[in-house]
Amino acid sequence: MSAQPTVLVVEDDVHIAHVLTFMLERQGYQVTHVADGRAASAHVAANPAPDLVLLDVMLPYVDGFEIVGQIRALDGWKDTPVIMLTAKNTERDTVRALDAGANDFIIKPFQPQELLARLRRFLKTPA
Amino acid sequence: MTASVGILAARLGVPADPILAAAFWTGIAALLLTLLLGLEIVRLRMSLRARQRRETRALARWRPILNAAIVGDRPPQLPTLAPAERLHFIKLWVHLQASLRGEASAALNDIAGRLGLHLEARAMLGRRARSERLLAALMLGHLGDRQAWPQLLRLAGMDDPTLSLTALWALVRIDPQAAAEYLTPLFIEREDWAMSHVAGILQQAGRPVAAVLAGMLPRLGAERLPRALRIAEALRVELPAEALASALAASEVAVATAALRIVNTPLLQDAVRARLHDEDWQVRVQAAKALGRIGDRSDVERLVALLADREWWVRYRAAQALVELPWLKRPDLAALHATLEDRYAADMLAQVLAEQDAANAAPDTAPAPETA
Amino acid sequence: MNTHHLLLDFVTWFVLCYFILLNGGYLLLNLLSLRTLRRKGQEEMLDELPRAYSGLEPPVSILVPAYNEEASIAASVRSMLQLTYAEYELVIVNDGSKDGTLEVLKREFGLLPFPEAYRRQIPTKDIRAIYRSTRSPNVRVIDKVNGGKADSLNAGINAARYPLFCGVDADSILQRDSLERVTQPFLRDPSVVATGGTIRIANGCEVAGGFLTKVGLPRNPWALFQVVEYLRAFLFGRLGWSAVNGMLIISGAFGVFRKDAVVSVGGYRSNTIGEDMELIVRLHRLLRARRQHYRIEFVPDPVCWTEAPEDLATLKNQRIRWQRGLAESLNANWGLFFSRNGGVPGWLAFPFMLLFEWLGPLVEMGGYLFMIVSFLMGAISWQAFSTFMFVAIGLGILLSASGLLLEEMSFHIYPRGKQLLALGLVVVLENLGYRQLNTWWRLIGLFRWATQKEASWGAMKRKGSLGT
Numbered sequence: 020m021s022a023q024p025t026v027l028v029v030e031d032d033v034h035i036a037h038v039l040t041f042m043l044e045r046q047g048y049q050v051t052h053v054a055d056g057r058a059a060s061a062h063v064a065a066n067p068a069p070d071l072v073l074l075d076v077m078l079p080y081v082d083g084f085e086i087v088g089q090i091r092a093l094d095g096w097k098d099t100p101v102i103m104l105t106a107k108n109t110e111r112d113t114v115r116a117l118d119a120g121a122n123d124f125i126i127k128p129f130q131p132q133e134l135l136a137r138l139r140r141f142l143k144t145p146a
Numbered sequence: 147m148t149a150s151v152g153i154l155a156a157r158l159g160v161p162a163d164p165i166l167a168a169a170f171w172t173g174i175a176a177l178l179l180t181l182l183l184g185l186e187i188v189r190l191r192m193s194l195r196a197r198q199r200r201e202t203r204a205l206a207r208w209r210p211i212l213n214a215a216i217v218g219d220r221p222p223q224l225p226t227l228a229p230a231e232r233l234h235f236i237k238l239w240v241h242l243q244a245s246l247r248g249e250a251s252a253a254l255n256d257i258a259g260r261l262g263l264h265l266e267a268r269a270m271l272g273r274r275a276r277s278e279r280l281l282a283a284l285m286l287g288h289l290g291d292r293q294a295w296p297q298l299l300r301l302a303g304m305d306d307p308t309l310s311l312t313a314l315w316a317l318v319r320i321d322p323q324a325a326a327e328y329l330t331p332l333f334i335e336r337e338d339w340a341m342s343h344v345a346g347i348l349q350q351a352g353r354p355v356a357a358v359l360a361g362m363l364p365r366l367g368a369e370r371l372p373r374a375l376r377i378a379e380a381l382r383v384e385l386p387a388e389a390l391a392s393a394l395a396a397s398e399v400a401v402a403t404a405a406l407r408i409v410n411t412p413l414l415q416d417a418v419r420a421r422l423h424d425e426d427w428q429v430r431v432q433a434a435k436a437l438g439r440i441g442d443r444s445d446v447e448r449l450v451a452l453l454a455d456r457e458w459w460v461r462y463r464a465a466q467a468l469v470e471l472p473w474l475k476r477p478d479l480a481a482l483h484a485t486l487e488d489r490y491a492a493d494m495l496a497q498v499l500a501e502q503d504a505a506n507a508a509p510d511t512a513p514a515p516e517t518a
Numbered sequence: 519m520n521t522h523h524l525l526l527d528f529v530t531w532f533v534l535c536y537f538i539l540l541n542g543g544y545l546l547l548n549l550l551s552l553r554t555l556r557r558k559g560q561e562e563m564l565d566e567l568p569r570a571y572s573g574l575e576p577p578v579s580i581l582v583p584a585y586n587e588e589a590s591i592a593a594s595v596r597s598m599l600q601l602t603y604a605e606y607e608l609v610i611v612n613d614g615s616k617d618g619t620l621e622v623l624k625r626e627f628g629l630l631p632f633p634e635a636y637r638r639q640i641p642t643k644d645i646r647a648i649y650r651s652t653r654s655p656n657v658r659v660i661d662k663v664n665g666g667k668a669d670s671l672n673a674g675i676n677a678a679r680y681p682l683f684c685g686v687d688a689d690s691i692l693q694r695d696s697l698e699r700v701t702q703p704f705l706r707d708p709s710v711v712a713t714g715g716t717i718r719i720a721n722g723c724e725v726a727g728g729f730l731t732k733v734g735l736p737r738n739p740w741a742l743f744q745v746v747e748y749l750r751a752f753l754f755g756r757l758g759w760s761a762v763n764g765m766l767i768i769s770g771a772f773g774v775f776r777k778d779a780v781v782s783v784g785g786y787r788s789n790t791i792g793e794d795m796e797l798i799v800r801l802h803r804l805l806r807a808r809r810q811h812y813r814i815e816f817v818p819d820p821v822c823w824t825e826a827p828e829d830l831a832t833l834k835n836q837r838i839r840w841q842r843g844l845a846e847s848l849n850a851n852w853g854l855f856f857s858r859n860g861g862v863p864g865w866l867a868f869p870f871m872l873l874f875e876w877l878g879p880l881v882e883m884g885g886y887l888f889m890i891v892s893f894l895m896g897a898i899s900w901q902a903f904s905t906f907m908f909v910a911i912g913l914g915i916l917l918s919a920s921g922l923l924l925e926e927m928s929f930h931i932y933p934r935g936k937q938l939l940a941l942g943l944v945v946v947l948e949n950l951g952y953r954q955l956n957t958w959w960r961l962i963g964l965f966r967w968a969t970q971k972e973a974s975w976g977a978m979k980r981k982g983s984l985g986t
Contacts, residue, residue, distance in 0.1 A: 036243050041213040057727060079694060080727045098404035127524060129214055161901040165527070169534050176912040183919040184942060190926045191938055276557070307706055340705035343577050451527045458637050492636050500633050505648055 023049045024142045025069035027124045029059045029086065030104070031078050039073065042131055048142070056081030063089055068096040071142055074121070076112060084119045089121040100141035104129070158497040204231035205238060212242060215253040222384045227261050236281050243288040254500065257291050264291050280312055283467045287316030295320060299328075300412050307339065316345045326354030331362065334374045345380035356383035368398045376402035394418065397424045406432035422448055432494045434460060438467025446471065450482065453491035461490060465498040526897055533885035534909060539872050540882075541913035544751070547758030547963035548920045551818070554761055555754075555928040557670035570957070577605040577703055578774065579683045579699060581674030582981065583667050584610055586687045588618040592626040594688050597728025599654055605699045606684075607656040607867015609674045614643075614664030615812060620978050623659050627651040640672040640785035648677065667770070668786035668793035675777060675785055685773045685794075689824065691730055692772070695729045700774050703815040711779040711801060714768030717746045718755055719930075720823035733931050738828040743952040745826075746940050746944045749921035753818065755862070764867035766827055766847075768814070770794035772822035779812070790850065799847050803854040804861040820929055833961050841963025843881070848876055879960035885910075886954065914949035921945075 026048045030036040034105045036052055038107065043050045051069065056078035072090065076083035083103055090096045103116040103124045116124040123137055161167050168393060208231070211221050243254055257262060263285065267442055270282035271294065283301060286294040298320075301313035314332075318325040326348075333344050348355050359378055363385065370392060378385055385408065393405035395416040403464060404428070409418060418440065421433040434452050437445050449471075453466035469479060479499060486492040540677065560804060584591055591610070598608055612620050623629055636645060644666035651657035662673055671685055678796075682704065684697065710838045722736030736742055752769075759765040770793070772905035783804045786793045827833040848871060855872070857864045865944045885906075893903040920946055925931070932938060 032245070034244050036239060038213055038216055038242065038246075041210075042157060042217050045217060080729060081598065082600065128245050128247040128251075131246065131250045132218070133248070161899075161905055163902070165531050166905050167532070167904055169903050170761070172538060173905065173908040175914040176909070176916040180912070180919045181918045184922045186921075187938065187942070188928050189925050190923075191935065194930060321549070337708075340708075342705060460636065462635075490635075493633075496633050497635050504630070504632070504652065505655065511642075 022085045024071065025049045025051065026138075026142075027069045027072045027074075028052045029054075029056075029073070029078065029083070030075045031055050035075075039130070042078070042135065042136075043073075045146070046135060052107045055079040056083075056128055057091070058085060059086050060089060063093065063096060068093075070099070071138060072079060072099055073104065073138070074101055075106070076116065077106055087116075087119045087121055102137060172262050173333055178196070186278065186376050200230055201234045201358075202227075204234040207231070207238055208238065212238065212254065212257065215257050216242070216250040218249065218253070220253065220256070224257065224260055231267065232263075233278070233281065236267075237288070238283060239263075239283045240288065240459065242377055251288070258285070260290060264289055266299065267291070268294050271301065276306075276309065279309060283309075283312045285317045285320040293299050295334055302332075305453055306341075311347065315350075317399065318347055318350045320430060323354045326351045326358050327438070330355050330358040334362070334366070334376060337373060341376060341380055342489035344377060350376070352381050354380060354381060355467055356385070359383065360385055360389055363393070368396065368401055371396070372398075372400040372404040375401070375408060379404070380407045384410070387411055390414060393424050394421065399429055402429050403432045406436045408441060409436050412442070415445075419445070419448065422452065427455075427460055430455065430460045434464040434467050438463075438470050440472070441467070442474065446474070450486075450491075453486040453494055461494040464500070465494045468495070469498050525550075526892065528908070529888060530902060531897065533881070533888065534906060535949075536881050536885065537910045537913060539725040539876065541917050542591070543762045543874060543922060544872060544917050547755045548917075548924055549758070550761045551754040551757035551924065552927075554757055555818060555924060557724060559928055561843045570900075575604045575698075576682050576701065577607075578603065579678035579680040579777075580606060580612045580697075581614055581678065581683055582608065582688055583670035583674065584615065584619055584688045585613040585664070585667075585670075586617045588622045590614070591619055591688055591954075592622055592675050593728045594690075595623070595627070595657065597692065600694055600729070601659070601692065601697045602694045603701075606697065607658065607679060608654075609657045609677055610657070611670040611674045612659060612661045613666070613670040614662060620659070620661055624649070627657055627659075628653045629659055633936055634677070639676050639678055639781050642669050642673040642676065645673060653882075654689055666788055668788040669856070671793075674784040674787070675780060678777055681777055682774055683777050683780075684772070685770055686822075687771045687824070689731070691725055691728065691823040691917060692823060692857075693730060694867040696772070697774075697909060698816050699819045700772065703813070703817065704774070704776075707813055707815075709811050710776075710813045710815055712768055712773060712775045712798065714756070714765070714816050715821040716816075716818055716837060717748065717769050717771050718820045718823050719748060719826045721745075721826055721828065723823065725823075733933070733976070735932060735937050736826075736828070739786040740833055741826050741828050741831065742940070742944050743948050743968070744919065744942060745835075746918055746948050747952070747956075749925050750918045750948075751921075754921055756816045756926045757818050758947055759867060760814070760894065762862045762866070763813055764862035764873055765814050765816055766799050766863065766867050767795045768798050771824050773897050787850065788848045791839055792847050795843055796847035796850055799851040799863075799868075801852060802867075803851045803857070806854065806857060806861060806864060808857050809859055820931055825948050837959040838966060839965040841960040842967040844871070844875055845964060845967040876964070879957050882957045882959050886957075911949050915946055915954055918948055972982075 021088045023137050024047075028036065028039050028041050028043070030039060030048055030052070031054050033054075036054065038049045040052055045124055051062070053062050057080040058112050059074075059078065067115055072085060078086070087103070090099065090101060101120065103114045103121040104127055106127045107117055113124050113126065122141060125134055125137065173320070188433065207225070209290050211224065214221055238504050239254060239258060243251060246254070267282040268291070269283045269288070270278045271286070273279065279301065283298060286298065295317070298313045298317050302317060304309045304310050314325075314329060318329065329348065329351075333339065333348070350457065356378070359374060363374065365372070367403055375393065390405050391414060393401050394409065394414060396402050404426070406418065406421065415437075418433055418436045421429050422437070424430055425432070434449060437449060441449070446468065449464045449468050453468075455464065468474060468482070470492055476481075479495070483492060483495050483499070535927065550636040560569045565962065568871055582595070582598070588595075595610060595774050612623070614723070629651055629973075632650040636648065646663065647659045649659040649661065651659070660673055660677055662670070665673075668842050670861060682701065684700070686692070696715065700713050703710045703713045708873055719736065719741060720730065721738060721741040723730055724732040725735065735745065738971060756765055757765065760859040772793070778795065783800050784796075786802075787796050801814065801963065803811075854860055854864045855868050860868070889898070889903055889906050892898040894899070926938070932941065
């Protein structure tokens with residue numbers, strides 16, 4: 020069991036993905052990045068659960084809500100905290116995120132420090 | 147001289163007949179043009195490749211620096227930004243700004259300032275290349291550069307809709323209050339700008355715009371009023387009841403429907419009821435919807451009467467309004483359905499009840515579709 | 519003797535002029551499209567920025583007529599559910615399919631019958647039932663008696679709830695932002711009544727989950743020829759017409775319309791083969807006659823991909839069908855031709871279509887035959903014959919090359935240099951037989967239309983790429 024908490028980042032926007040990866044690695048987390056819904060589904064099905072999943076809603080091929088559903092249906096992943104990044108700032112999407120099984124949501128445009136704080140709530144800080 | 151040209155022509159095989167000769171030269175011209183086009187295609191592809199390579203290099207160089215700034219590590223030293231890298235940098239910068247806010251946004255502004263990009267952006271506004279002007283407007287908006295205000299104002303007045311709307315967005319970001327006073331009358335005037343763009347821009351300045359609108363409403367004529375009311379609706383601003391009352395009673399259909407769409411206070415119940423039996427079906431539709439929002443128990447009868455309206459949409463909205471009334475539970479509605487004599491009314495209530503059942507069964511509920 | 523020569527000269531001259539005018543006309547259209555393309559290229563940068571929906575984009579009803587599509591319908595519908603658009607609904611019209619299309623839909627989307635009050639704004643064949651999906655709240659299925667594609671679309675229009683509707687083919691492969699892009703003109707200009715999207719060839723491209731993942735060139739020569747043909751004739755030509763508001767065709771594979779405008783002209787016509795073109799020509803005719811201010815625009819972005827026929831027989835049937843559709847559409851709307859308020863559609867576009875597309879195959883094929891026969895009989899000289907071939911083919915190559923140039927200027931979707939070279943080769947080869955073969959097929963189509971023969975539809979052998 021590694022000392023570094025692992026985070027799965029599912030984000031199709033290449034620039035935001037870089038920012039997220041950078042931010043998280045700097046905090047000492049081990050980051051796996053997946054760029055679209057299909058790859059995310061495949062990854063979820065074939066790998067052990069990370070300590071946290073950071074998931075964008077608008078993804079190519081399979082949207083974020085479906086991925087959360089898949090995550091909640093798997094034994095190993097059932098209790099993994101999932102934070103969703105919602106781009107549309109309508110009430111409908113945030114409610115949908117929580118209903119789908121996400122633990123928390125962050126609305127884009129987001130504040131990096133706020134994101135990290137929300138993450139820390141669900142993760143043990145690295146030794 | 148002409149003799150030698152003649153011999154040359156004959157050697158080349160140019161036909162003697164003038165029609166054929168003309169055709170021949172047309173063919174030659176086509177051939178040459180094709181070759182030119184081919185060369186141009188190759189040139190375009192090569193410059194595309196070069197552009198892509200430059201972009202990758204620029205991003206690889208600047209991305210770590212921007213990322214560091216975003217997380218709070220202010221880089222003490224910044225490398226110089228090469229002119230070839232400038233546009234790629236600005237593109238990345240604007241993209242990041244559009245997805246971030248708060249301290250990260252401020253950090254990005256700080257870097258842009260240190261690189262002198264606020265000056266560069268102001269210069270870009272005046273250039274002829276449209277893409278540069280667009281990028282510059284976006285950048286100056288994020289930077290909040292007050293000095294660029296007059297230039298942006300000029301851009302906003304141009305015919306090109308993308309350019310002017312982007313400039314307007316920047317103006318609102320720089321100074322929402324001043325922008326609201328200038329923009330609200332402008333948006334009411336320019337009917338040709340799509341509501342979605344207008345709303346997207348004005349969203350930043352919700353409160354100042356509401357104040358300006360409330361002040362303007364009494365003075366607006368019937369042609370401008372609908373648009374002003376639609377803007378109020380798009381921005382979800384609450385207009386004072388007195389301002390709406392006269393609009394609700396207006397004879398022009400466009401004004402009445404726009405006012406009915408946003409009425410949200412029980413104070414105006416009577417004004418809404420007065421429009422329930424208007425000649426125009428669009429007014430009746432909106433009145434039914436409005437009554438669903440603000441009506442009281444006495445309005446159940448009125449809505450039931452509308453279930454038998456001759457227009458499909460009026461029946462549909464009346465049924466929806468009934469179903470959404472908080473004090474009418476499912477058994478009450480079923481009982482109501484049983485008492486309906488009119489076949490169209492019964493059909494419509496049944497459909498809307500079935501829609502509600504379907505929506506309640508599905509975990510992610512979507513509201514019933516709306517039309518104009 | 520003399521009149522004999524005069525006649526020969528006249529015909530030669532006429533044929534040459536025609537070919538020059540034909541290609542010149544299309545070159546002019548390509549030139550007209552340049553301005554729009556240049557503007558698009560600059561706006562490309564803005565598309566990449568993350569967009570926040572304000573929720574006020576006009577809602578769209580997507581109509582999907584489906585007949586015997588059990589192999590691919592589920593994947594198509596799922597891909598359409600992924601479109602990035604604020605608010606839209608999917609109305610799938612099962613046109614009395616004989617296979618398991620309805621069963622597949624019921625199973626995959628949890629359909630339940632829905633007591634919906636259906637409004638007959640446009641007369642259609644009987645509706646058997648309306649279903650709504652329990653899993654995706656914005657999906658509805660209309661099951662009706664078989665009546666053809668136009669009839670299905672009309673039924674979809676009757677059931678559509680939103681002010682705009684989008685007609686797609688069940689096998690159209692879209693991109694996530696296709697709907698956004700093709701509705702842009704409606705946002706910019708409230709007088710727009712219809713927009714059409716560009717159709718590109720999906721053969722040779724990688725398709726996953728109903729979406730295009732990687733662009734590639736087909737290996738099949740017929741498909742390759744069609745790639746260049748689409749660039750030459752169906753892409754920038756239409757953009758040119760759109761620039762002057764004279765566009766007479768919007769492909770049924772992907773187009774967005776204002777519902778009330780279409781209902782006001784009577785919906786799609788059900789007894790015609792080219793119902794997509796016929797609707798547009800009728801819109802022009804009636805809206806012009808009513809002196810209504812309107813625009814019909816073309817969106818050049820690659821938004822819709824379709825599989826082109828890869829075998830001779832299917833391709834031939836398709837082209838014969840297209841020519842018949844063209845003839846029927848023009849024939850049903852003579853009122854537009856040189857009409858008083860006809861504007862560009864009535865005075866430029868319609869005559870152009872008439873002269874170069876409808877009559878075109880006759881003159882072109884006639885021209886080729888005349889030249890070949892005359893040369894073989896010794897009536898015209900080798901010079902005349904070779905000049906003619908030189909001009910005809912040379913201009914054709916120029917036109918195809920201009921299509922490729924515009925593609926490279928604007929969207930340059932083929933990333934590898936080798937692909938560009940291959941296309942360059944095809945540009946030349948296309949004019950050395952494929953284009954002429956096309957003309958022959960169109961001539962057959964014209965003949966069949968003229969004699970009103972009932973041609974069979976010709977089922978296209980599908981590769982099933984949507985199922986992967």
